[in-house]
Amino acid sequence: MRIDSHHHIWDLSVRNQSWISGEAMQPIRRNFNMTDLREAMAGANIEKTILVQTVTDYAETPELLELATKDELIAGVVGWLQIDAPDAIEHLREYLDLPGAEYLKSIRDIAQDHPDSNYLGKSETISNVRKLGDFGIAYDLLTKTPELAGATALVKACPDVQFIMDHISKPYIAKGEMEPWRTLISDLAKLPNVVCKVSGLVTEANWYGWKREDFLPYINHLLEIFTPDRLMFGSDWPVATLGGSYLEIVKLAEDLTFGLSPSEKDSFWSRTATHAYNL
Numbered sequence: 001m002r003i004d005s006h007h008h009i010w011d012l013s014v015r016n017q018s019w020i021s022g023e024a025m026q027p028i029r030r031n032f033n034m035t036d037l038r039e040a041m042a043g044a045n046i047e048k049t050i051l052v053q054t055v056t057d058y059a060e061t062p063e064l065l066e067l068a069t070k071d072e073l074i075a076g077v078v079g080w081l082q083i084d085a086p087d088a089i090e091h092l093r094e095y096l097d098l099p100g101a102e103y104l105k106s107i108r109d110i111a112q113d114h115p116d117s118n119y120l121g122k123s124e125t126i127s128n129v130r131k132l133g134d135f136g137i138a139y140d141l142l143t144k145t146p147e148l149a150g151a152t153a154l155v156k157a158c159p160d161v162q163f164i165m166d167h168i169s170k171p172y173i174a175k176g177e178m179e180p181w182r183t184l185i186s187d188l189a190k191l192p193n194v195v196c197k198v199s200g201l202v203t204e205a206n207w208y209g210w211k212r213e214d215f216l217p218y219i220n221h222l223l224e225i226f227t228p229d230r231l232m233f234g235s236d237w238p239v240a241t242l243g244g245s246y247l248e249i250v251k252l253a254e255d256l257t258f259g260l261s262p263s264e265k266d267s268f269w270s271r272t273a274t275h276a277y278n279l
Contacts, residue, residue, distance in 0.1 A: 003075065004041070004049040005273040006166065006199045006234030009033050009067075017054060024207075025242070032238045034071050040237060040246035048075040050234075050277060052140070052166075053108055056080060058091055065100030076105035076277045078140050083109040084124040089131050096135070105277040106164060107132055108140035111147045121150035126157045138162040138276060141194075144170045148184035155191045163193055164276050167200030167236065171218055174206050182221055189225035195276045196226050198253060198268070199234025202243030210243060212255050219256045228257070228264035232272040 010017050011031050020029045037049070051064050051074050061079035068074040079095060081088045095104055111119050119125065120141065129139050139161055141151045148169055155163050165188065171181040188194060198219065205214050222231060235249050244252070257268050273279065 001047050002045050002269040003233070003273045003279075004046045004235045004237070005164075005232045005277070006052055006197055007037060007049055007237045008052055008054050008239065009037070010054055014063075015055060015057060015060065019054075027242060028238055034067070034073065037237060037246075038073070040241075041235075041250075044247055044250045046235075046250075048279070049073055050076045050078060050105070050273065052078040053080040056082065056110060061095055061104070062098050065095065065098055065103055067100075068103035069100040074103065075279045077103045078106040078108050079104055081107050081109060081128070083107065083128050083139075084119065084122055085128075086124075088128045092132070092135065092137075104137065105279070106138035106140050106162075108142055108166070110142055111151070112142050112144045112170065114147065117146045118150040118153070120147060121153035121157075126154055129154060129161055130158050133158065133161040136278065138164055138278070141165045141169070142167070145172070145181045145184060148181070148188060152184070152188045152191070155188065155194050159191075159193055161193060162276055162278075163191075163195070164232075165194060165196040166234070167204070168196055168198060168218060168222060170200060170204050173201065173204040173210075173214055173218065176214075178217060178221075185222075186225050189222075189230075195230040195232060195272050196222060197232055197234040198222065198256070200236040200240065201252065202240055202249065203236070205243065207243040212252065215252070215256060228260050229267045230272060231268050232276070233269055 009032050064077045068077050081091055143151050201215055233253050237246050240249050
């Protein structure tokens with residue numbers, strides 16, 4: 001089995017995606033649905049997917065859960081909470097009373113580019129994330145390098161919660177920069193309750209001229225610090241189409257993990273995601 005641990009859908013007639021702004025982003029400023037995904041992934045041998053929230057709107061997650069009940073491709077949903085809010089867990093309980101609640105596997109909030117780089121390390125955030133563990137729900141970390149220290153503080157403070165780092169924390173691949181990302185993500189990887197998605201790579205590189213070699217220093221470091229048993233594949237479709245087609249993203253992942261053993265490849269393509277998201 002192969003699982004795509006990270007993709008999105010959206011309908012601009014239902015809800016604006018305000019983060020899709022600027023001329024460079026215009027190719028994805030249109031609707032994307034599950035039919036589009038199936039067409040894009042034809043031939044990739046992906047059998048299940050994790051559908052991930054896109055906006056900070058409490059109305060979106062119920063829609064994603066309902067869709068999961070109707071589409072057998074979706075194995076799980078990553079929903080949204082304002083994770084530092086006093087009423088965050090009240091909203092979680094509302095989600096858990098909805099049809100499709102069994103598909104809610106993880107929660108995410110937008111920490112990348114947050115005005116407070118320690119947003120994830122705040123006491124309010126830590127308190128609410130600890131409570132996620134009581135419900136058996138994981139937490140997805142969406143950060144860039146400036147927010148990594150806060151993410152590590154959160155993971156360390158919540159040893160009973162499963163964490164998933166999205167998009168390898170978006171290092172500056174286009175610039176070829178390794179530090180301080182290398183040091184900070186090494187600190188994160190020392191904590192056993194976090195795994196990492198190999199996703200979102202091409203959109204952090206040169207969209208129109210990336211090559212496999214651009215990613216090798218980052219992937220080789222992740223293989224060393226996390227091991228293949230704590231890495232998983234994610235497409236980040238359709239955002240990733242800014243830098244390549246679905247099949248190109250899958251081929252890149254195959255090339256970057258070519259030297260792994262069959263068991264290690266099983267972890268990367270399905271077993272890590274199955275465990276982390278309790279599928």
